[in-house]
Amino acid sequence: VISLKGHDALCEDAAGNRAEIAVELVEPVEAGEVLLTHGGVAIGLVSSREEDS
Amino acid sequence: VKYVDEFRNGEIARAVAAQIASLAEPGRHYKLMEVCGGHTHTIYRHGIKDLLPDGVELVHGPGCPVCVLPMGRVDEGVAIAERPEVIFTCFGDMMRVPGSRGNLLEVKAEGADIRMVYSPLDALRIARENPDREVVFYAIGFETTAPSTALTLQRAKKEGIENFSVFCNHVTIVPPVRALLDSPDLRLDAFIGPGHVSTVIGCRPYEFMPEDYGKPCVVAGFEPLDLLQSILMLMRQLDEGRCEVENQYGRVVLWEGNLQALKSMAEVFELRPYFEWRGLGFIAQSALKLSEEYADFDAELRYSTPGVRVADPKACQCGEVLKGVLKPHECKVFGTACTPERPLGALMVSSEGACAAYYNFGRKSYERVEIGSKG
Numbered sequence: 356v357i358s359l360k361g362h363d364a365l366c367e368d369a370a371g372n373r374a375e376i377a378v379e380l381v382e383p384v385e386a387g388e389v390l391l392t393h394g395g396v397a398i399g400l401v402s403s404r405e406e407d408s
Numbered sequence: 409v410k411y412v413d414e415f416r417n418g419e420i421a422r423a424v425a426a427q428i429a430s431l432a433e434p435g436r437h438y439k440l441m442e443v444c445g446g447h448t449h450t451i452y453r454h455g456i457k458d459l460l461p462d463g464v465e466l467v468h469g470p471g472c473p474v475c476v477l478p479m480g481r482v483d484e485g486v487a488i489a490e491r492p493e494v495i496f497t498c499f500g501d502m503m504r505v506p507g508s509r510g511n512l513l514e515v516k517a518e519g520a521d522i523r524m525v526y527s528p529l530d531a532l533r534i535a536r537e538n539p540d541r542e543v544v545f546y547a548i549g550f551e552t553t554a555p556s557t558a559l560t561l562q563r564a565k566k567e568g569i570e571n572f573s574v575f576c577n578h579v580t581i582v583p584p585v586r587a588l589l590d591s592p593d594l595r596l597d598a599f600i601g602p603g604h605v606s607t608v609i610g611c612r613p614y615e616f617m618p619e620d621y622g623k624p625c626v627v628a629g630f631e632p633l634d635l636l637q638s639i640l641m642l643m644r645q646l647d648e649g650r651c652e653v654e655n656q657y658g659r660v661v662l663w664e665g666n667l668q669a670l671k672s673m674a675e676v677f678e679l680r681p682y683f684e685w686r687g688l689g690f691i692a693q694s695a696l697k698l699s700e701e702y703a704d705f706d707a708e709l710r711y712s713t714p715g716v717r718v719a720d721p722k723a724c725q726c727g728e729v730l731k732g733v734l735k736p737h738e739c740k741v742f743g744t745a746c747t748p749e750r751p752l753g754a755l756m757v758s759s760e761g762a763c764a765a766y767y768n769f770g771r772k773s774y775e776r777v778e779i780g781s782k783g
Contacts, residue, residue, distance in 0.1 A: 369412060377529060380555055380669045389411070391607055391660050394499075394549075394556035395527025398669055399607040399660045401411065 356388050364397070366390060411659070415631030416454070424636040425459040431643040438464045439595060440642055441732055443585060444602035445472030445760025446630050452769035454632040464639070467594075467732035470584045470688060471602050473549040473577075474501045474758035475730060478684045479718040481577055482507035485546050488575060488711050489520045495538060496522045497531035498546035501758045504751060508718045528560035528574070535564070535572035544707045547576045552604040554578040554696060555669040558676040561702055575707040576697050578677065581605050582613050583694035584685060589621045593733050598642040600635070601627035603657045608673075610665025611653050618651040629657040676702050684717065686754065687727025726753035729762055736766035743767060 357365045357373070364384060366376045374395070378384045381397045391399035432438065442448055448468050451457055457466060470476055486507050489496035496512070503513045503524060516522040521541075525531050528545050535543035547557045557574060564572050581602060588594060601614055606627045617623045624645040628638035638656045645651060655661055676699060683695030698706040707713070720726060723741045728734040736742055736755070746752035748764050755761035 374526075377556075377559055379559060380666060380672060382668070391604070393552050393604065395529045396556035396559050398552065398555055398604070398666055402659050 356384055356386050356390060358386055359384065364390070366392065412631065415629070415633040417633065421459065421632055421636055424633065424640055428464065428636070428640050428643050429461040431640075431647045432461045432463045434463075436463055438597050438643070438646065439467055440464065440598050440600060440639065441467045441469045441588070441596050442600040442628075442635075443469035443471040443581065444600075444605070445475065445758065445762065445765075446604065447600055447602070447628065447635060448472075448762050449760055449765045449769075450630050450632060450635055452765040455769075456632060456635055457770070459636070460639070464643075466600075467596065468729065468736075468762040469599075469732060470588070470685065470730045471550065471581065471605075472755070472758050472760040472762070473553065473579060474505055475726065475754045475761045476579060476584070476685045476688070477505065477548060477577055477754060478686045479506070479508055479720055480684065480716045482511070483509060483716065483718055484713040485575055486510070486512060486515050488544055488707060488713070489515055489522050491542075491711070493542050494521065495534060495541050495543045496520065496546065497525045497528075497534060497543060498522070499526075499548065500524045501760075502546055502548060504757050505754050506751060506757075528557050529563070532560050532564055532569065532572055535569050536567075539571055541571060542710075543572050544711075545572070545574050547574050547578055549578055550581050550602070550605050551578075551608040551673070552602075554673050554677065555608055555666070558669075558672040561676050561698070561705055562672060564705060565702065570704075573705050573707040573710050574698065575713075576677075578696040579683065579685070580679075580694055580696065581609070582616070583691045584688055586616065587688055587691050588731060589617070589623065591731065593731060596623065596732075597646060598623055599625040600638050600642070601625045601653070603627060603629050603634070603661060606655075606657065606661045606665070608666050608669045611655050611661065611663050612665075614653045618653060622651055624651050624654075626654045626656050627661055629660065675699070685730075686720065687730040721752055724753040726755045726763075729755055736763040736770075739763070 389401035390397040531545040626638040626641045677696040679693045725739040755763035
């Protein structure tokens with residue numbers, strides 16, 4: 356997540372592509388978080404829990 | 409790339425594959441079904457199958473939403489798209505899925521206003537920009553995609569947009585898996601559960617697999633190491649005589665799912681009494697329609713779609729492949745009359761379709777095996 360405006364977030368994927376993503380379904384969201392998106396809508400937050408494993 | 413490179417490490421993949429091989433009992437045949445088309449794609453794209461011992465077989469499941477859509481529903485979408493007042497919107501995957509009278513791409517070439525969208529929210533934007541036209545979104549997909557449709561309809565209702573409707577073809581994952589388990593055609597040992605569907609519905613809906621059928625299930629991510637680790641987890645369960653639902657995709661999937669998404673879906677959708685699946689026939693309570701509260705946005709009601717059944721082409725064996733009874737290359741028309749350029753069946757169209765994955769990534773390996781076996 357790059358930035359937030361209302362219920363939408365400007366997001367950047369791994370290839371550097373940017374898109375506006377609706378985030379109502381995963382709120383609260385903060386800039387810097389990683390989202391799983393599908394069809395322009397975030398459906399999950401990617402947790403850092405497994406980064407340590 | 410974060411969340412990608414670390415899950416594609418070849419050295420670790422070979423080590424995990426060796427552990428899988430060490431757990432395979434000599435002479436025993438293990439049949440594991442990957443339910444999701446995204447997993448099928450990863451398996452062939454990254455050569456997972458070639459890393460597994462001979463006794464461990466992966467069978468494709470019914471988890472590609474484009475592939476399971478029956479021809480009658482394609483025809484009904486085409487009929488709506490042909491209406492002069494309509495701007496018809498859909499995901500790119502749907503454009504080349506054959507109906508009995510052609511596909512959406514052909515109808516577009518003949519003049520219909522059909523537009524590919526990335527999101528149903530794009531379709532809603534088109535409706536806002538074209539208040540004198542009727543905009544229809546062709547909604548397909550499992551519980552992964554249904555939340556985006558639900559959210560779009562909630563926004564449409566809140567904004568009072570009246571020239572927008574949805575032709576709803578959303579399906580649910582549990583009923584077809586149960587139908588497969590009830591089928592005498594197929595003996596399966598365990599399931600690789602769909603990762604992104606589970607992001608929404610969680611892991612609890614799969615508990616019927618161990619409880620009612622004695623089959624283990626591991627919810628898996630989509631990178632090569634995710635799949636290999638999931639196969640290892642299943643092999644450990646089988647080796648230790650355990651039978652439960654486990655979650656390998658913990659970085660995304662919560663056990664209880666996404667409660668906000670489920671709430672949104674519960675407001676917008678209700679279960680259909682039954683729905684036709686390509687190759688599987690009619691399955692009770694296996695698909696979604698718009699709830700009464702959202703009936704004004706229902707394209708089926710707005711355009712009185714007749715619900716016609718259309719048989720698949722006789723040469724096409726998509727149904728058997730979807731059920732895991734046939735491998736893609738065992739279909740009579742695979743790679744000859746049916747190719748990604750000129751698909752006969754839906755499984756050859758979608759990138760998640762087993763036939764397309766097999767054609768694009770697995771065919772050479774298959775040919776090599778066949779030539780060797782004849783020699």
